[in-house]
Amino acid sequence: MKKELKEQYAAMGISKEVLSYGEKTEKALKGRFEEIDETAEYNQLKVLRAMQEHKVGEACLSGTTGYGYNDLGRDTLEKVYASVFHTEDALVRPQITCGTHALALALMSNLRPGDELLSPAGKPYDTLEEVIGIRPSKGSLKEYGISYRQVDLLPDGGFDYEKIREAIGERTRLVTIQRSKGYQTRPTFSVARIGELIGFIKKIKPDIICMVDNCYGEFVERTEPTDAGADMAVGSLIKNPGGGLAPIGGYIAGKKECVENAAFRLTSPGLGREVGASLGILRSFYQGLFLAPTVTAAALKGAVFAANIYEKLGFPVIPDGQESRHDIIQAVTFGTPEGVTAFCQGIQSAAPVDGYVSPEPWDMPGYDAKVIMAAGAFVSGSSIELSADGPIKPPYAVYFQGGLTWQHAKFGILKSLQTLVDRGIVSKLFP
Numbered sequence: 001m002k003k004e005l006k007e008q009y010a011a012m013g014i015s016k017e018v019l020s021y022g023e024k025t026e027k028a029l030k031g032r033f034e035e036i037d038e039t040a041e042y043n044q045l046k047v048l049r050a051m052q053e054h055k056v057g058e059a060c061l062s063g064t065t066g067y068g069y070n071d072l073g074r075d076t077l078e079k080v081y082a083s084v085f086h087t088e089d090a091l092v093r094p095q096i097t098c099g100t101h102a103l104a105l106a107l108m109s110n111l112r113p114g115d116e117l118l119s120p121a122g123k124p125y126d127t128l129e130e131v132i133g134i135r136p137s138k139g140s141l142k143e144y145g146i147s148y149r150q151v152d153l154l155p156d157g158g159f160d161y162e163k164i165r166e167a168i169g170e171r172t173r174l175v176t177i178q179r180s181k182g183y184q185t186r187p188t189f190s191v192a193r194i195g196e197l198i199g200f201i202k203k204i205k206p207d208i209i210c211m212v213d214n215c216y217g218e219f220v221e222r223t224e225p226t227d228a229g230a231d232m233a234v235g236s237l238i239k240n241p242g243g244g245l246a247p248i249g250g251y252i253a254g255k256k257e258c259v260e261n262a263a264f265r266l267t268s269p270g271l272g273r274e275v276g277a278s279l280g281i282l283r284s285f286y287q288g289l290f291l292a293p294t295v296t297a298a299a300l301k302g303a304v305f306a307a308n309i310y311e312k313l314g315f316p317v318i319p320d321g322q323e324s325r326h327d328i329i330q331a332v333t334f335g336t337p338e339g340v341t342a343f344c345q346g347i348q349s350a351a352p353v354d355g356y357v358s359p360e361p362w363d364m365p366g367y368d369a370k371v372i373m374a375a376g377a378f379v380s381g382s383s384i385e386l387s388a389d390g391p392i393k394p395p396y397a398v399y400f401q402g403g404l405t406w407q408h409a410k411f412g413i414l415k416s417l418q419t420l421v422d423r424g425i426v427s428k429l430f431p
């Protein structure tokens, strides 16, 4: 490393020891990083090709107001998404407020009273519990007479095919599969594994709609769940596909009928996708999608780097330093409240926005323990930007994700380690 760069790191509070430990770790990851870059290259061309194929022009970048009839940019963007995901259709809107909303919309619009929803891969993401009605909530699927069934994963993390077969009945209409582990400890599913599961289900009942919660998974691999038989892939634009630029939004890419159902539910029966002004937001949606493959690669490198940095210091990490990756989330278990707090404060101190504030654990609504969150993002709550959070309860683990550039992700992780070293939580860097 050149002297000037070392001086930069020193000026930003990174000690020689932490820097050299980081350098050593990074060197050993050269092969992994090359693979990640190659996937980004593949996906960059995929996105570019979709934009050219649908003749994205300057006129697409400005938006409409009012009802939003004949919104060329909005309609073209939806075609671009459909091309990227190799689906018949897509709905990509700022009126879809977040990932949970996109998932709720896909479910509520494609299920009818009397239908049953099946989760064949265990408990879905926390916020979906209220959507489904696992936890009672106003407006849940349960209130509308839609029942829910769940088959848990086997102890080894595999699909329980026997129980899944038994769970599929006359009323089973839709199956929901969550690609990312989210904040659970099971492994994230690869697209190939999701494909096997969908194949099995469709063999038993071909007309079941298979929906994949694609949050955090977009562009991590060369294929998406819709390439492996999913009828719908659903996600948030303030995660991977928004490339850090989209300030709001969600998408549903899939079969024409599924997407149409969602459009009629999002706006109104009779109006569907024809309304919904894009205002001034389309440039960020297009440009964000264009950057998404490389931004996702940066976040992925950060996750792999963090796993290797902390694994070698003796902290349990999921996934481990060598495992293949299917999402951008990294869990590190520190085993003490001080470890969790130091890590998150270190990440925060590396932020471009609010880097001068220090987060503290607090009683967040909906959680049974105090939670500490590090987020110094340009887009509030965006988790494709460098961010981390950890509940202050055993096993005292943090969940780390994002980083718009690899250089920033690297700096954030070094800063977290520096904070742990400064507080005496980590004492030996070269054990």
Ligand SMILES: *Cc1c(COP(=O)(O)O)cnc(C)c1O
Binding pocket: 098, 099, 100, 101, 125, 127, 178, 180, 181, 182, 213, 215, 216, 236
């Ligand atoms: C983030 C996430 C969601 C919900 O998205 P929000 O935008 O936070 O509502 C759902 N599922 C998974 C797996 C997620 O990671």
